[in-house]
Amino acid sequence: MGIMDMIQSLAGQTGAAAGTDQAKVAGGFIEALTQHPEGIQGVLDAFKNNGMAEHVGNWAAGQGTTATPEQVQQGLGGTGLIEKTAEKAGVSPQVVQVALATVLPMVIQHFAPNGQATPTSSMGSMAQSLLSKFV
DSSP: OOHHHHHHHHHHHTGGGGGSHHHHHHHHHHHHHHHSTTHHHHHHHHHHHTTOHHHHHHHHTTOSOOOOHHHHHHHHTTTSHHHHHHHHHTSOHHHHHHHHHHHHHHHHHHHSGGGOOOOGGGHHHHHHHHHGGGO
């Protein structure tokens, strides 16, 4: 089962939560990440290169559970991930920034514990774990 099949299956299981922008953005972001050449490591590098290394460290450690839409824009600016996520989720880039303010710290905590990107092969189970938080 591919990661998108898993996400769609999970979305079906979450009932009303599956229709929320946050759940759509989470699924779209994970799909965009799996297609991004650098994956989660690219996200970590983008945040670090854009002056947000401390935030990434805190999120990876499970501290600072949310970000602001401005921090999302600053950290992901230039990666194309905001636009790709918006396209995949069927929402505007502004909605992506707002939703990722909550989703992104969870993604970093789960996909990059201690600030280290996990191998792509484990992203499916981690996506399942992450999306279960929206139930």
